[in-house]
Amino acid sequence: MTVSVEHPLPDSQVVENKNQCTTDELVLDGGFVVPDPVAGGGFDAPEINAFGHTFRDYDVESLRNKQVEEFYKMNHINQTYEFVKKMREEYKKLDKLEMSIWECCELLNEVVDDSDPDLDEPQIEHLLQTAEAIRKDYPDEDWLHLTALIHDLGKVLLLPQFGELPQWAVVGDTHPLGCAFDESIVHHKYFKENPDLNNPAYQTKNGVYEEGCGLENVMISWGHDDYMYLVAKENGTTLPQAGLFIIRYHSFYPLHRSGAYKHLMNEEDVENLKWLQIFNKYDLYSKSKVRVDVEKVKPYYLSLIKKYFPEKLRW
Structure with missing residues (x-):
């Protein structure tokens, strides 16, 4: 699946206005134009989050943001090149348990993300809000609906049966290790205590890459995306590469929001990033206190799971 861009945006341009969509510049396969909410169609991004603040505002004074800042302090101190390498080797074994995708979705009822300044609801609510918002605008892209449903399932790493990892090793924005920490990374100041700063090879733009x-x-950085x-x-999913890219990099905000680290991308990454930037709007702005009727939508998502995944997966 490909995406053609009629009027590409400059690499440095970042969409700041939530209700002004640049998607009229994107044309998908078959000439399908991304919906434009300004013109009266498609998903209409809200002005404020569940706490009454603008989305991803890490500076506003609030009890929630103090908790979020403490999270990022621990994240930036402890996420090192060697730590991530160790986690990838450990969890690639997929030896924790076997279960279906939907069983994993239900497990997320027990998880709340301490890094999220916009929502404190159980994670399954966010999954369905995102998936249903995308489904409304992209009724024929069923792989994208399913990608939205499962993109945060890796947060089960917080639960005892998956190792009960600390929040800083599971959630939050992600960033590369092995090269300089870009200043666009949230709460960048806390990297001053990261042990990787002692390795000169990691302090250049390209680093070891x-x-x-x-x-x-x-x-x-290790977390639910990579897991x-x-x-x-x-487990042999048949989701397209764009779906896997979204799952793996949807928390990589320095890249898809600020344009950092694009020099490390190859041509395939560039194409897949277009889909991720479309997805990100729904991932971020669909968060709300409005509940989704789980039982009503469950049969549809079970059919997608059957289409793209085996009945049981190793986790």
Whole structure:
């Protein structure tokens, strides 16, 4: 599946206005134009989050944001190149348990994300809000509906049966290790205590990588994104590469929001990033206190799971 861009945006341009969509510049397969909410169609992004603040505002004074800042302090101190390498080796074994995708969705009822300044509801609510918002605008892209449903399933790493990892090792924005920490990373100041700063090889723009090497070859901070990507890939999902890319990099905000680290991308990454930027709007702005009727939509998503995944997966 490909995406053609009629009027590409400059790499440095970031969409800041939530209700102004640049999607009229994107044309998908078959000439399908991304919906434009300004013109009266498609998903209409809300002005404020569940706490009454603008989305992803890490500076507003609130008890929730103090908790979020403490989370990022621990994340930036402890996420090192060697830590991520160790986690990938450990969890790629997929030896925790066997269960279906939907069983994993139900497990997420027990999880609340401490890094999220916009919502404190159980995670299954967010999954369905995102999936249903995308389904409304992209009724024929069923792989994208399913990708939205499962993109955060890796947060089960917080639960005892998956190792009960600390929040800083599971959620939050992700970033590369093995090269300089870009200043666009949320709460960048806390990297001053990260042990990787003692390694000069990690302090340049490219670090241990070559320009254009591809994100597949870059060590990204460990968390639910990378874990769910490993689960999907190793269990033989038939989701398109764009879906796997979304799952693996949807928390990589320095890239898809600020344009950082694009020098490490290859051509395939560039194409897949277009889908991720479409997905990100729904991932971020569909968060609300409005509940989804789980039993009503469950049969549809079970049919998609059957289409793209085996009945039971190794986790």
